[in-house]
Amino acid sequence: MTALVLSISTAVFSQQTDQSKVIDSYVKEVMKSNEIPGLALGVIKDDKIIFQEYYGMDNLEDPKKVDASSMFRIYSTSKLITNIAVFQLIEKGKLSLEDKISKYVEDLPKKWQDVKVKNLLTHSSGIPNVIAFNDISADTSNAQAIQRLEKEKMDFTTGNEYRYNQTNYMLLTMIIEKITRQSFEDFILKNQFYDSKDSFIFSSNSIEKIPNRIVKYNYNPATKQYEQSTAVDGVRAHSANGLALTLPAFLKWSSHLSKNDFLNPATKEMMWKSFDFGNKKDVFAHGWEINKTNNIQSYGFSGGNVSAYRIFPHNNMAIVIMSNGYNFFPAQYQMVNHIASIIDKNLTDAYSLVEESIIAEFSKRDNPNSEKNYYSIKAKNPTWDFETTLNEIGYILMRNSRTDEAIKVFDLNVKEHPQSSNAFDSLGEGYFSAKNYTLALKNYKKSLELNPQNTNALNMISKIENLIKK
Template sequence: MLISALPFAALPLPTVSANQDRANDQTRRLIRQIMRDERIPGLQIAVVKEGQIVLSEAYGLANVENGVLASRDTRFPLNSATKAFTGVAIAQLAEQGRLDLDAAASRYLDDLPAAWKDVRLRQLLAHTSGLPDILDAKGLLGGGSEAQAWTAVTTRPVEAAPGQRFAYNQTNYVLLARIIARQSGMPYERFLATAQFSSARMARTTFGDSYDLVPDVATMYSLAPRATDAANTPPRLSHWFYDIPPSLWAGGGILTTADDTARWLVALTEGRLLGDAARARMWSAERLADGRAGPWAGGWPVLQAAPDLQVAGIGGARSAFVVYPERGVAVVVLTNLVGANPQRFIPRIADFHAGAASAADDKAVARAGQQRSIVARP
């Protein structure tokens, strides 16, 4: 398998410092080693440092059987990391006064079961709603259409009182998509394109799954054994198919690139998508009824709350981005191997870059050294 970085001349990166060069080289070595060890076919990485993309590269193969190289243009699925974009959409509407995060979902949707009427929007975002899941081990409930699955889930009993416990759940984001559409006056995907993709210059970002014919999408693979494999069958690369119908797009439907995701993170942290107060609330862990902090905030897993805040988007065991606001660093890694779990090695990459000075810092240090030399001259 070819593991090499491909250039992309259309989007030049800024001049970086010597320290940043070292961080980039450390990152490249780590990525190549992990791809070899984990047998990852294709990968994109982008690193943001103080509002600039300081590293963006693609490695390996987007499609193994046809030898198609991964490039910075290749689209990868975010899967459940899409929930972070949904969290931003809800926070935008709240900031505009078009909805209230503390309000019950029933204020905005009048066809909910009576048992669901007290669930708050913030509890939907943080998976503390207690609602039954519209998915089971085989996919949509009942194995039928989206409409049939919705009918099935609305007849099921709630699993816990709102706010009582955390339970990851796709029903939450089906409801959030409907609320976004109603309060924005446009379909969920159009609101994201208008309020986020356009503002962040995300020209390669769209929606879809394995069954949709979208250009330049990486083929997904897995090393997991097939159901028909014998117990001692060695792991081998196989196709992985995933089905995300439009009603579930808010929970996992985005196809994008590391570059686009990095530009979105820059826009978000610079305040072009949300104000500081709205972003801080979105990244604050939702409290459970007993006062404990849950593992999720407003659409984002909270990996660490203090003293070094770390929030993430994690999807499909193959794509992830982690933001370190206090360090001024964000790292995006997208792969086409289920089980790659880049959130496990992103912290090492962040550590490389957190201490890397910018080119401007290097120049300032050099100027200071020159001034000291002049002063010390006899």
């Protein structure tokens, strides 16, 4: 029996070692193609950390390697921590999804009175988005922000649709602080990071100097260099995008979540239940994205295009990715999908893997194999559609001052989708950017022909005709 157990243990260790090598090689390839400065990656499987590695630099100005003390800012992935806090209060009977927010927040606009806690979590409130208005500064008080937003119409009927919105989390913070009579940050520390208090911090101020905190880098295609983010969102944004933490702290948090230390199984099931949107189209849980691979559901979120978390309850697995910038394509979702497939073949998303291949080929400058790769994939999978992917690639190429390559991708998309108004609209924009007004006009007219409701095409046609007259 002892020999059998030893044999099984050796086989499992060997398998994990092989998987680790494959993951390590894959991560290095992604970092190279996207010119990612620094990255931390962790994987938990069957309640054990099976992968925990650090790559690259956390500071390009004074090069320091990413390590276990590096605190990555995870941006909107912070919302998951807020979601847990809300459901901890629900589990204790201090809050209900069906509670109207007016029960906890005073002096709300009349048109907000029917918004419930569940609408904040599911981004179905219809309340105007606080970050959409430049006259609401980072240091504006919550009360002043609400007074300003009161002047705006509701974006849509409450409960009808999903529309990502930072005001929802400002209000959730106010509710948490009202019920607990403590600051949001203190409540999170005491109830989620009690064993990692020196490894996380809340700050939505990118220019604030914090030891070991990594600042996000934005790639400037004009200078072909990375520049540190200088965004300052203020304390109001802590619950939505302000958390920075180390990989070990994030993995501890994930372990607590899996082991039901934060919430009991029934509460987690409630949290991960899909919300019934009025439009019957949108899919989202209570603060969590719902992903499905081969009918296996997982839940997570991402932030700033530099972080992602996904938990696979049915596979007893979780993946954490944190980075500090990218050049070409935000790869966090594809990385999660790819790594999940390496660890568990049942989680292989074939579409995602080939989509990743398409993006990787087009990211290479003047690559003659990019279209060949695309057509090869399509020949093997003729029913798969990549209209959105090609469109995104085209715009990314344009943002990187690779207009000629962008036009080729947009043109490919038009050939693949000759009845798509949007594809012709994008090709028109590509030609307009290249100052080829004749072809821009031709494609905008085709776009309008396919979709007479395309006001952008209509406006651009007028604009181009005026330019040609001059």
